[in-house]
Amino acid sequence: MKKYIYLSFICVVNLLVSCTDVIDVEVPTADPRLVIEASLDWEKGTLGNNQTIKLSKTSPYFDTNSSNPVTNAMVSVTRLSDNRVFNFANNNDGTYTTTSFEAVFNETYQLDVLYENEVYTATEMLLPTTEITKITQSKDGGILPDAIEVNVFFDDPDNETNFYIIRFQNQGDLFPEFRDLSDELLNGNEIRVFYEKRGDDENDKDNELKPGDVVDINLFNVSERYYKYMQLLNSQLGSGNPFSPTPVELRGNCINATNADNYPYGYFRVTETDERVYTITEEN
The missing domain is CATH 2.60.40 (Immunoglobulin-like)
Incomplete structure (x- = not known):
C-alpha cells in the first residue's frame, strides 16, 4: 500500500513538472512594410x-x-x-x-x-469643415448612468453629403478616441456627438471623466473613403464583442x-x- 501511494505521488509530481515545460511557438513573420x-x-x-x-x-x-x-x-x-x-x-x-x-x-x-x-x-x-456651435456636459445623454459626458454640437450643411470624424482625447491619455458619422439620416440638421469614458465594468469609476479633466476635440469633414477606413479601424479596436x-x-x-x-x-x-x-x- 505504501509503495502504491509513493508511486502515485511520483506520478503527480512528474505531471506537475511537465506542466511547467516551456513551449516554443513559431510565430509567423512578414517582411517589414x-x-x-x-x-x-x-x-x-x-x-x-x-x-x-x-x-x-x-x-x-x-x-x-x-x-x-x-x-x-x-x-x-x-x-x-x-x-x-x-x-x-x-x-x-x-x-x-x-x-x-x-x-x-x-x-x-x-x-x-x-x-x-x-x-x-x-x-x-x-x-471644408463646419464649425462646432457649442460644447456642453451632462450626465443623462450617454450610456452609463451618472457618468459625465461631453456633448459636441454642429450644424450639418443642407443638400450636401458629408462624412465626419470627431477626435476626442482626454489630456494625459495615451491614445485618442474617434467617432465616425455620416449625415445620411441627418442631412441639414443639428448633430450631437457625445464622448464618455468607461472603465472595464460598471463599478470602475476611476476611468470616467472628472471635474478638472481637459478634453481636446477635433471635428473633421472627410472623404467617404477615409470615413469607411476609420469605420473599419474603429470596429477592430477592442470592441469586446465576441460576435464582431x-x-x-x-x-x-x-x-x-x-x-x-x-x-x-x-x-x-x-x-x-x-x-x-x-x-x-x-x-x-
Whole structure:
C-alpha cells in the first residue's frame, strides 16, 4: 500500500513538472512594410503652413522596443490644379516637415514618397469643415448612468453629403478616441456627438471623466473613403464583442506605384479641422 501511494505521488509530481515545460511557438513573420502617417490638418483660423508627415517600418508583433523610423526617404505633396510642389524636409528621425504648405478648399493634393527606389503615392481632396456651435456636459445623454459626458454640437450643411470624424482625447491619455458619422439620416440638421469614458465594468469609476479633466476635440469633414477606413479601424479596436467580424488587414489610400505587391500601410488625409479644448467643470 505504501509503495502504491509513493508511486502515485511520483506520478503527480512528474505531471506537475511537465506542466511547467516551456513551449516554443513559431510565430509567423512578414517582411517589414512602410507605414505612412500623413494627416495634413488645416486648423480653422490658421494658415496651415506647418505640416508633418511621419514614416516608419512595421516591426514584429512582440517587438515593443523599436519604432523603426524611416530616415532616408524623399517626401513631397503636389497641388494638382497648378502643380505647386511642397517639399518636406527630412529631420532624420522619421518625421518630414514643411513650413510652406498652402491649403485651398476643394483642391486635390497628391502625396509622393520615394523610398528605396520605389514610389509610394496617394491623392486626397481638401474639404471644408463646419464649425462646432457649442460644447456642453451632462450626465443623462450617454450610456452609463451618472457618468459625465461631453456633448459636441454642429450644424450639418443642407443638400450636401458629408462624412465626419470627431477626435476626442482626454489630456494625459495615451491614445485618442474617434467617432465616425455620416449625415445620411441627418442631412441639414443639428448633430450631437457625445464622448464618455468607461472603465472595464460598471463599478470602475476611476476611468470616467472628472471635474478638472481637459478634453481636446477635433471635428473633421472627410472623404467617404477615409470615413469607411476609420469605420473599419474603429470596429477592430477592442470592441469586446465576441460576435464582431474577424480583424482584417487594414489598408489605406496609399499605393506603391513601382511594385504593387510591396504596398504600404497608413493613410494620406488633407482636411480642415475645427479644434476646441473643453474643461470638465464641477457639478451644478
